[in-house]
Amino acid sequence: MTFPSKPTPPTSIAQLMTRVDAIAGLTLGELAAHYHFKTPKDLLKDKGWIGQLIEWVLGASAGSRPEPDFPELGIELKTIPISYTGKPLETTYVSVTPLINLQNATWQNSVVKKKLNHVLWLPILSERDIRPDQRIIGSGFLWQPTALQEAQLRQDWEELTEMIALGEIDKINGKYGQVMQIRPKAANAKALTNAIGPNGSIIQTLPRGYYLKTHFTQAILSQQFGL
DNA sequence: GGATGATCATAC
DNA sequence: GTATGATCATCC
Numbered sequence: 048m049t050f051p052s053k054p055t056p057p058t059s060i061a062q063l064m065t066r067v068d069a070i071a072g073l074t075l076g077e078l079a080a081h082y083h084f085k086t087p088k089d090l091l092k093d094k095g096w097i098g099q100l101i102e103w104v105l106g107a108s109a110g111s112r113p114e115p116d117f118p119e120l121g122i123e124l125k126t127i128p129i130s131y132t133g134k135p136l137e138t139t140y141v142s143v144t145p146l147i148n149l150q151n152a153t154w155q156n157s158v159v160k161k162k163l164n165h166v167l168w169l170p171i172l173s174e175r176d177i178r179p180d181q182r183i184i185g186s187g188f189l190w191q192p193t194a195l196q197e198a199q200l201r202q203d204w205e206e207l208t209e210m211i212a213l214g215e216i217d218k219i220n221g222k223y224g225q226v227m228q229i230r231p232k233a234a235n236a237k238a239l240t241n242a243i244g245p246n247g248s249i250i251q252t253l254p255r256g257y258y259l260k261t262h263f264t265q266a267i268l269s270q271q272f273g274l
Numbered sequence: 275g276g277a278t279g280a281t282c283a284t285a286c
Numbered sequence: 287g288t289a290t291g292a293t294c295a296t297c298c
Contacts (some may be wrong), residue, residue, distance in 0.1 A: 128292090230279065239287090254288080261276080
């Protein structure tokens, strides 16, 4: 029995996009079977399965290093679950939210800006009533923030970072931000990390992450597909 | 139905 | 705990 080995990292954007185009229209089950990748019955305990499968197939660097998925190309891969009508079903995780040592933090050197500089979006028809292996891969495309989109992201980042720096992290909830929000990003509610508290003290709080709101990613999909 | 808060697996 | 990959579960 023969089966494909792990794809090598793409050496050019054109090669990467050729691979992306080649898997459009396939189900995740077909792709997983081809690469002898496990296929869970549901994503309850495999929430990262889709992303990890796609990473493997496209030749993204494995591991949990804080680098873009395609370091040579400077491209970050994001799968995005969409509904039957093509709308995002979930927010999109961007990065951990830094909660301390913010005195020299700027939008320009922020991890959010770096992460979103160049993204390969890959929509997956991923309604919950479709089994994971029956979900269908859509047309992936490259995106870089427009001037307006970057301005929106920057505004949110600056507002939220200022609140954190002023010791107001525990005042922040998912309602803050026009296009990007801060929500918990932790193993469970008992996980704690350092943050700036009242009067500049150090407090313990739930680790947070930056997430793109669905109306923002929906706009990206609309600009691409003209919905 | 959609958004916010909570959580799961894994590597190190 | 932090970082990777996110979706689940609940509340409005």
